[in-house]
Amino acid sequence: MLILAIRFGDDWKKCLELPPRDTRMRTSDVTSTKGNEFEDYCLKRELLMGIFEMGWEKPSPVQEESIPIALSGRDILARAKNGTGKSGAYLIPLLERIDLKKDHIQAIVMVPTRELALQMSQISIQLSKHLGGVKVMATTGGTNLRDDIMRLDETVHVVIATPGRILDLIKKGVAKMDKAQLIVMDEADKLLSQDFVVLIEDIISFMPKDRQILLYSATFPISVQKFMSKHLKKPYEINLMEELTLKGITQYYAYVTERQKVHCLNTLFSRLQINQSIIFCNSTQRVELLAKKITQLGYSCFYIHAKMMQEYRNRVFHDFRNGLCRNLVCTDLFTRGIDIQAVNVVINFDFPKNAETYLHRIGRSGRFGHLGLAINLITSEDRYNLKNIEDQLVTDIKPIPSSIDKSLYVAEFHSRRTGVHEPTF
Template sequence: MATARTENPMSILGLNQPNGQHRGLSKPVGPSLGPLATAPQPHGSQKGGSIPQGSGGIRFGDDWKKCLQLPAKDCRVRTSDVTSTKGNEFEDYCLKRELLMGIFEMGWEKPSPIQEESIPIALSGRDILARAKNGTGKSGAYLIPLLERIDLKKDHIQAMVMVPTRELALQVSQISIQVSKHLGGVKVMATTGGTNLRDDIMRLDETVHVVIATPGRILDLIKKGVAKVDKVQMMVMDEADKLLSQDFVVLIEEIISFLAKGRQILLYSATFPISVQKFMAKHLSKPYEINLMDELTLKGITQYYAYVTERQKVHCLNTLFSRLQINQSIIFCNSTQRVELLAKKITQLGYSCFYIHAKMMQEYRNRVFHDFRNGLCRNLVCTDLFTRGIDIQAVNVVINFDFPKNAETYLHRIGRSGRFGHLGLAINLITSEDRFNLKSIEDQLTQKTRRSAASMTSSVQHKRRRVGVWHSSVLLPAAHKHSE
């Protein structure tokens, strides 16, 4: 696929507006292929039943659970990443009844390992440094104690969640609103760059309890005196490794300088850079450390690679679409131009396809993210903008059309599949130029993962038997086999 620069990429794509939505042949995501990210139909709910609104706590003999509108039960197989728990229940943490209602109506039946470890510590007010795998419930691990500690009698900002991308900010705010819907008045606000600053200023003129923000925008609002954060009691850093990178760390430290000294700071991520030690020593007070990352790979995700030339990639992708049962797929490219060109090519092959990247207008990014999340399209082509924390349960296939250059990016990319312990597939299209990055990433991700060849599926030809994590699939006739 050509990568030459053009003066007007949009004219090449034949789009009047860069809204990231290509439409090929109508291939709707059907229910027969598995549950999607759309709002599930409630079952067992009592229409018109009144939901008790107490002051918090569970009283013996209450039948409040019968009034809940629960989503359809998810019966898919889950890995030990989310099932190896201590057997705790959400009721064990003495949460408000109204908060428990929101938790159960989200479909969260029992706390995952990271939630078991994190929730009681966060409720105690202690700083936390938590490392857990992608898709194991980190958002719930900090949002549940955050919402529990909100005092509705106070009309100032009480908690902040820092995230590195606008899409993640929207996702976290949506989860917060859903979980807190029975609490009776928790005001959640998302503020990110690329949106109207005046709207944010007007919103902050009213009561706001929780702010979910990207660092640049919230710092701007703080400096203007609009966002008053001197009474914030809890600050969460989601995808903390990215927030502690050179792109954000200066902004984060400046934001912290406006907070009260007694504030609580919680850091969550799947990977942590060495710089976290310096940050922890400077800003955290005796943090409680949680490490649920004994191995770097994700148990529920099977990883394949196929050696191809650059010209064979699109043909190989077409083969995958025709052979695999895909609920929804995310396809990663290394540049915005390649994202748009590939999206056009996929559409020409007859498949519906959306695309998203950082150079698009925020309005279009929001629309694409919302529509893809709601299952309106099966395939999404994107840059690494979409690697951070994005949780779309229906995504079961991730394809690295362009192979990443480091292990951290690779982990976050494939982590978009197999969410919350479900099974997923990661397929990597490797050219001769990628072989060094492949070797480097393989070495980093398999230092603690050494599976025997006997544990592999019989439908796969085993390459690199030394570690047994990467496979070359017989389903890819377009791929040239690598000679070792």
């Protein structure tokens, strides 16, 4: 690991290995800021180096609101859309506050899925690479427990975990949480649903009474409110959700019978300019059948669902993220926080039953203020759900036109048309 030695007076920014600038147009979800800079927060220079090398130039609205409050030690309840920079909003203050002189677990990030845990640990490692020895560990179910026990025998400062596995390690006396001052819950609505809330309550009982809790989510059902009133002390509330759907995502529906769906999908593939697409089905069986059909039609396609072996899931996720395949068919396993910048089209092959699932699914396109397209295949049985979801999200899902304007979802077309060649921040 390269740690740059920088003497006082050096122009340290000249030493950075910056990624290519992202010149795509961005929507106001990430650009309507107060104009702050990351340097305004008195962060360690080594952490700033990691931030800029991630390609993060200026804080997004949720980062502007969160970072100074989190650094002050106060609890936060933040409601912001997926794809607007929530992970940076909590990882930056978390890493800033790690004390390398202490060799115990100082912070824990809870997430609902294995894929999200791996993604968050990857971002944490990249952000902290110049900090000189922050030890980050991801631990999730479906992996070898003995490996985790051996790793916790050495120094770990930050744990990024799914609830079941970390609770198992805590109860075995291996993961000691008695000095962990910070717990973050990303996708808090899912973590505090019936599936997980008992585990979360249990985990918190092993932490110090004066710990700090940061909750981040796009939706806040009653379960979150109950948890907040029980565990958070005068939380600072952030609400960046005047409207629920991302501004850059254009939404259409195509009215079809069940038998016409594959033909309709084939037509979409031939007419759309897809960079990468995620296609959602409502069951694991349908995921596998559809992936097989798409491959038979001659298109590159991966699939992923919760019943697959973890090792295979990891490989599919890694390869799709690295652009080895254009289309990914999946279940709702993939709707939580998965951030793949190249995805510009989401297709609901099966329409979801509720607004929350719809919101998380279509949020896989249009990441970090970029443009995206959401296309929904609607059968007669889905009509009621379509109307319901439009009403709940106060959004307009239009009938699909015979040709779709590429400037709505293809970055270079928008740039040419508007003359935007520089990012808005």
